[in-house]
Every structure is written in structure tokens, then in C-alpha cells.
Amino acid sequence: MVFRSGKHRSGRTRRGRAPRTYLLRGAAALTMLVVLVVVVNGTVSRDVGARSQTEPPPGGAPKAFSTFIDRAGISPDGAAASADLDGSGNSLSARTLAEAGWVPGGDVVLLGTPFRLPAYSRGRPDHLLADGQPVVLEDTRVHSVGFLVTGSRIGGGGDDVLGTGTIVYADGTEQDYTLSVPHWTEGPAGDAALTLPYANSSSAIENGPTGPVRLYARSVPVDPVREVDHVVLPQVAEESARMHVFSVGGRSAGEDWTGTWARATSGYMEVGPWEDQTLRLAVRSTTGGHRVRIRLDNTFADRPVRVGAASLGLRGEGAATLGSALPLAFGGSSETVIPAGGQVFSDPVEILLPPHTDVLISLHLPDRVTAAPVHYASVDTNFTSAPGTGDQTLDPTGEPFTGRVDQWPFLAGVEVLDGPGAVVALGDSITDGTRSTRDAHARWPDVLSTRLAAQPGVPNMGVLNMGVAGNHVVTDGYPGAGVSTYANGVAMTHRAQRDVFTREGVGTLVVFAGINDLRWGTDPRDVIAGLEAIADTADEHGVRVFVATLGPCGGEARCTAEVEQARQLVNAHLRGQADDPDSSFAGVWDFDAVLRDPQNPSRLLPDYDSGDHLHPGDAGLRALAESVDLHQLVGV
Incomplete structure (x- = not known):
């Protein structure tokens, strides 16, 4: 049988169950040691019951985060003595932060969460050390609580900093969480919100002993139905460890958005250059709606990017729109600036967007852009106007779009309001559609979405393709910072928070990955x-x-x-999960059984082989999608 059902399948958290302990081996051991603590422990752990309404919080009365800020860790270049982040006279550079678009008192969105940056200046406090402070959020109904953080250690050492805190709800109940924060100089770039080229030092202005330094965003899921009264920041048990918190925010649960199209940023690459020209990017919806917004990401970047105008329109032929495109606004403005590493969401527009409809998103880039975050292997044709042709976002004819773009730059998602929820397909080039027919929407998640729309009695959920060609489960391909010719993504364990768990409306995840890890020598136990x-x-x-x-x-x-x-070892373990009552998996899909040649099980069935013996062609991808039991997928 192709579909194997596991015992654990509700999606409810297993309160009180201890996180698994993994023995790590091989080249991926160091990376996975960081990832397992960050990903597994950086979430809600248990519900600890109610506090007496008359019992005061342990850290005093809850207050706004800004009232607790009491330490300076950001300094102007040439004035390093005005701040000390790590206890050794080193501090973040105000110049590099500003160059990244992280301006004093400004806003940056990370993991779907808006953060207010500290109003940093020479000698002015800009952060705090987490120590149980009770913080009030601006928005009390949220999907998750976000922390803009980094870690340091007195006397050296680059291990993560761990702390435990509490979410306190308005009804008096509490929920513990554990936060794991990487070291500001030793932590992984692939997991960072922002990498800065240097830190200010008491001994040097540029390229001092600290080298590149990083800030991280962490997200803790909470119950969106209940109001959050306040958040107790983590307390760190290790005396030498410090958790530096620069901002706290919440991912709002005020509206129910669902992804209808999405792609993962796979790298930061040289482009164009593009200057005063318009990109026109083609996408296809998977679920429908009447109110639509887009998400733009500047992931992995070291500088902000300005979008002078944007539009959304149904697609006609080629680069032409079907009727008029709708101009998009960002906080009421026709233009927006995306800070390095940040995200922006457009204001919603009213438009009838049916499922499986081709849409054109246009972005005018008025300034010179030489590098951009991209989803590299698009397998779809996108368009660009010529340099210097200005804002063509509302052009209906498609005639100005004489150039072709083989990536999706900046565009990370399209969402609809009040949709039925979404499924994420997390994988590598097979999920990404490598060697499928160009512009034919023949990837297996595309076919799965078509089946959902045609099947009576199941919701037509959004299907979000988070496949990245060349991607690995546990090791980074793209290094996580800087311009690179490698665009095969950071490890799935590094990108899952950004690409899956903070995507809107996601209730189901399908993971089909690991063969690239094995092909490049990763121990199967690490996979x-x-x-x-x-x-x-x-x-x-x-x-x-x-x-x-x-x-x-x-x-x-x-x-x-x-x-x-090694593949057989991984598959045997996964098949064993189908009958394990303590398994984390809701089910096991035997894609190996679908694709293999019965006469030669180590090879693809010839009719499914695209020709390179690794990637299925259109027929094989269709067979994968058709093997899925839709009722079990959506839980009805």
C-alpha cells in the first residue's frame, strides 16, 4: 500500500513529552547539534496551569518592552567605547545596521512578525539581557511570539544560549517555552535574520577580531484563540551565557490568511543589473479568494531594496494581463523599502481569484539592483522590461517586457483571506520540478492541487511548493550570507521556520527529502x-x-x-514509523514504491525516468501526486 498511516496524526501538541535526543554523526553533526536545539526547543513546551489572579508576576508588573531596555550594544564606528555587547568591548556597528536598512526606531518584519527596532545612538541603551522580565505585547491575539535576539558568552565559547520563559494568557493560564539563541559570532549564517560584515571593537574599527556577526529571529507558537496577557522573557541558567534581546513582537491572528502560492528563497545571486525597470513574475493560484495580498522577501541580503510600484493582475497571453492590473500599496503607500533580511506584505486588494488561475505580479525597481534573493529554478517563464523604461506595472499589453527571467526574485508568496488552510510540500529538486515540462505546472504539488480541486468532499486547500533544487535536510548549500553562485538553499532544518511554520494558514506539511544528503556523503542517521x-x-x-x-x-x-x-536504511526507518504510536509523523508515503522499477528496485521505472536516473519526468511526478489519499491528507 502506498500510503501508510501513523498513530499520531491530530496535529495537537503532545504536552509533557520530552524532546527526542539524537546521536549525531558524520559531517553534519555540528550543524545538526545547533539545529536540533533551536528548532525543537524553540517552541512551546507545555501548559503549566493557571496563576492566581492576585499573585504578582515574578519580574514585577508587566510593561512595554522598551521600558526594560538598559544596555548599549550598538556603537558608531570609531566610538566603540560607547557600547559593549559581549563584555569584551565589542559591539554591533550602527553604520552596518543602517546600511542594511535597520534604522534607529524603524520597523522590520521577520518570520511574519513585525519588530520595532531600538532607537539606537551613541551611548543610548538599545537592548536588554533576558532575565524573566514580564513584557506586554501590542497585539494580544497572535499566532506566535517573536524575539529579535543574539547570544554571547563571557570568557569565550560559541555554544548556543538557552533560557526558559512563560507565555501568560489573559485567562490566567500559562505556557512554558524554551528559547535557544546562537552565538553572535559563531552561530550559523543560514539561520540568521541578518549577517553584518563586522563588529566594532576596542582594538579595531573594521574587520576586528569578531569578524562577521549575526542577529537571529526566533518564533514561539501560542494559542491564537486566547489573548496573551504578557510574555515572561527567558531566564538563562548558565552564569557565563547572555541572551541579548533587541525587540519582541507578535504575529497577528486578527485575520485568517491562507497561502495560495509560495516559493522559498534559495540564494542571494548576481542579477541584471536591473535599474529603473519592471519585473513581471508569473504564478498560479492553488486555492481561491476575494481578497489577495503578496509577500516580498529580502532574505540573505546585506542591503535594503526599494520597490517603486507593484501590481497584481490576472494573466492573459504571455506577459499581457487579462484586463487591467490592480496597483498594490504597502501601508497606504505605492512604494516600499524592504530591509536586508526583512519581509513586507502588501495591503489586500479586492479581486476574484479562482483556484488554478495564472496571475502576474509586477515590481518596479527604480534603483540599481546587482544582487537579489531568488528562487533559482523556477521552471516557469518570468519577464522583465528593458533598463530605463520606468514603471510598467500597470501595462496591460505585455509589450514592454522583452526580457526573460528564469528565477523568482523577491516574490515569496501570494495569500488569500479566509481560505481553507494550506499544505506545504518541503523538498528538493524533485518537488521543485526540475526536468518537468517548462510552464506546464507538472510538478507533483501542482498535480496534487489539481486533484484537491476536483475531489468532492475535501477542502480545496492551498498547496505551497517549498522545494529547492539541490537542497539538503541537514547541511547548507547556499552559505546563508553574501552573493553566491550556489542557490541550492540553506538546510531544511535551517529554513523550516521561515518557509513552513510562519507561513499563513499552514496545517499540514509533507516532507520528501534526503537523497541529496546521501548522495553527498551525509550519514543516513543524521538524515x-x-x-x-x-x-x-x-x-x-x-x-x-x-x-x-x-x-x-x-x-x-x-x-x-x-x-x-544508505537509502534503504532511511526508508526502512521511515516505514517503521507508520506503526509507531509515538511517531511524530501523521503518515508515511511510500514514494519509493511508486517510482521504482519492480525488475530493478534501485532504479526508476523507465516510463517515469526523465533521463538522468534521479529526477522523475512528468509521468513520474503525476504518479506521486495520484498515489496520495486526499481524505487522509486533509484529515476528513
């Missing part, structure tokens, strides 16, 4: 650990997880006998 870490984090977020066995790749250059042995 298993990575898949289960993602599943445990999903469970904490109330997201059901299905996992797929790895398909065969015999005959492909890197698929040696050793890789085949």
Missing part, C-alpha cells in the same frame, strides 16, 4: 535525525506531518552502491 527534528517542531506548531520514502536513483553518477544502502 533521519533531521527529518524527525522537523517533524517534532511541526508538532509543537500544531502542524500535521507526512513523510515520504526516498525514491531510487541507480544509474545516476553519485548514486553508488553505498548511497543505495
Whole structure:
């Protein structure tokens, strides 16, 4: 049977269950050690009951975050003595923050959460050390609480800093959480919200002993139905460890948005250059709605980008719109600036968007852009006008769009209001559609979405394709910072928070990945650990997880006998999860059984082989989608 059902399948958090402990081996051990603590423990852990209404919070009366700020960790270049972040005279550079678009007192959106930046200036306090302070949020109904943080250690050492805090609801109940924050100089770039090129130092202005430094965003899921009274910041047990908090925010639960299209940022690459020209990007909806907004990301960037105008229109032929495109606004303005590492959401527009409808998103870039965050392997054709042709976002003819773009730059999502919820497909090039027919929407998530729309009795959920060609479960391909020719993404364990758990409306996750890790020598036990870490984090977020066995790749250059042995080990473990009552997976999909040649099980069935012996062609991708039991997928 293709679909195997696990015992644990509700998506409800298993309160009181201890996180798994994994023994890590091989080249991925150091990366996974960081990831498992961050991803598994950076979430809600348990409900600890109600506090007496007359009992005061342990840190005093709850107050706004800004009232607790009492330390200076940001200094002007040349004035390092005015701040000390790490206890050794080193501090964040005000100049590099401003160059990244993180201006004093400004706003930046990370993981879907708006953060108010400190109004930093010479000698002025700009952050606090987490120590149980009770903080009031501006928005009391949220999906998650976000923290803009970094870690340091007195006397050296680059380990993560761990602390435990509490979410206190207005009804008096409490919910504990554990936060794990990477070290500001030693933490992974692939997991960072922002990487800065240097820190100010008492001994040097630029390229001092600290080298590149990083800030991180962390998200803790909460119950969106209940109002949050306040958040007790973590207390750190280790005396030498410090958790620096620069801002706290909440991802609003005031409106129910659902993703209808999305792609993951796979790298930061040289482009164009583009200057005073318009990109026109083609997407296809998977679920429908009447109010629509877009999400733009500047992930991995080191500088802000200005979007002079944007529009959304139904697609006609080629780059032409069907009728008039609708201008988009951002906080009421026709233009927006996306800080480095940040996100922006457009204001919603009223438009009837049916499922499986082609849409054109146009972005005018008035300034010179030489590098951009991209989803590299689009398998769809996008368009650009010529340099210097100005704002063409409302052009209906498509005639100005004489150039072609083979990536999706900046555009990370399209969402509809009050949709039925979404499924995320997290994977590598097979999910991304490598070697599928161009512009044919033949990827297996595309076919799955078509089946959902045609099946009576099941909701037509959004299907969000988070496949990245060349991606690994536990090791970064793209290094996480800087312009690179590698656009195969950071590890799934690093990108899951951004690409899955803070996406709007996501209730189900499908993970089909691991073959690239094995082809490049990762120990299969590390792959298993990575898949289960993602599943445990999903469970904490109330997201059901299905996992797929790895398909065969015999005959492909890197698929040696050793890789085949490792693949069989991973698949045997995953199949065993189907009957494990304590499994993190809601079900196991045997994609290996769908794709393999019965006469030669280490190879793809010839009719499904695209020709490279690794990637299924259109017929194989369709077979994967058709093997899924839709009722079990959506839980009805």
C-alpha cells in the first residue's frame, strides 16, 4: 500500500513529552547539534496551569518592552567605547545596521512578525539581557511570539544560549517555552535574520577580531484563540551565557490568511543589473479568494531594496494581463523599502481569484539592483522590461517586457483571506520540478492541487511548493550570507521556520527529502535525525506531518552502491514509523514504491525516468501526486 498511516496524526501538541535526543554523526553533526536545539526547543513546551489572579508576576508588573531596555550594544564606528555587547568591548556597528536598512526606531518584519527596532545612538541603551522580565505585547491575539535576539558568552565559547520563559494568557493560564539563541559570532549564517560584515571593537574599527556577526529571529507558537496577557522573557541558567534581546513582537491572528502560492528563497545571486525597470513574475493560484495580498522577501541580503510600484493582475497571453492590473500599496503607500533580511506584505486588494488561475505580479525597481534573493529554478517563464523604461506595472499589453527571467526574485508568496488552510510540500529538486515540462505546472504539488480541486468532499486547500533544487535536510548549500553562485538553499532544518511554520494558514506539511544528503556523503542517521527534528517542531506548531520514502536513483553518477544502502536504511526507518504510536509523523508515503522499477528496485521505472536516473519526468511526478489519499491528507 502506498500510503501508510501513523498513530499520531491530530496535529495537537503532545504536552509533557520530552524532546527526542539524537546521536549525531558524520559531517553534519555540528550543524545538526545547533539545529536540533533551536528548532525543537524553540517552541512551546507545555501548559503549566493557571496563576492566581492576585499573585504578582515574578519580574514585577508587566510593561512595554522598551521600558526594560538598559544596555548599549550598538556603537558608531570609531566610538566603540560607547557600547559593549559581549563584555569584551565589542559591539554591533550602527553604520552596518543602517546600511542594511535597520534604522534607529524603524520597523522590520521577520518570520511574519513585525519588530520595532531600538532607537539606537551613541551611548543610548538599545537592548536588554533576558532575565524573566514580564513584557506586554501590542497585539494580544497572535499566532506566535517573536524575539529579535543574539547570544554571547563571557570568557569565550560559541555554544548556543538557552533560557526558559512563560507565555501568560489573559485567562490566567500559562505556557512554558524554551528559547535557544546562537552565538553572535559563531552561530550559523543560514539561520540568521541578518549577517553584518563586522563588529566594532576596542582594538579595531573594521574587520576586528569578531569578524562577521549575526542577529537571529526566533518564533514561539501560542494559542491564537486566547489573548496573551504578557510574555515572561527567558531566564538563562548558565552564569557565563547572555541572551541579548533587541525587540519582541507578535504575529497577528486578527485575520485568517491562507497561502495560495509560495516559493522559498534559495540564494542571494548576481542579477541584471536591473535599474529603473519592471519585473513581471508569473504564478498560479492553488486555492481561491476575494481578497489577495503578496509577500516580498529580502532574505540573505546585506542591503535594503526599494520597490517603486507593484501590481497584481490576472494573466492573459504571455506577459499581457487579462484586463487591467490592480496597483498594490504597502501601508497606504505605492512604494516600499524592504530591509536586508526583512519581509513586507502588501495591503489586500479586492479581486476574484479562482483556484488554478495564472496571475502576474509586477515590481518596479527604480534603483540599481546587482544582487537579489531568488528562487533559482523556477521552471516557469518570468519577464522583465528593458533598463530605463520606468514603471510598467500597470501595462496591460505585455509589450514592454522583452526580457526573460528564469528565477523568482523577491516574490515569496501570494495569500488569500479566509481560505481553507494550506499544505506545504518541503523538498528538493524533485518537488521543485526540475526536468518537468517548462510552464506546464507538472510538478507533483501542482498535480496534487489539481486533484484537491476536483475531489468532492475535501477542502480545496492551498498547496505551497517549498522545494529547492539541490537542497539538503541537514547541511547548507547556499552559505546563508553574501552573493553566491550556489542557490541550492540553506538546510531544511535551517529554513523550516521561515518557509513552513510562519507561513499563513499552514496545517499540514509533507516532507520528501534526503537523497541529496546521501548522495553527498551525509550519514543516513543524521538524515533521519533531521527529518524527525522537523517533524517534532511541526508538532509543537500544531502542524500535521507526512513523510515520504526516498525514491531510487541507480544509474545516476553519485548514486553508488553505498548511497543505495544508505537509502534503504532511511526508508526502512521511515516505514517503521507508520506503526509507531509515538511517531511524530501523521503518515508515511511510500514514494519509493511508486517510482521504482519492480525488475530493478534501485532504479526508476523507465516510463517515469526523465533521463538522468534521479529526477522523475512528468509521468513520474503525476504518479506521486495520484498515489496520495486526499481524505487522509486533509484529515476528513
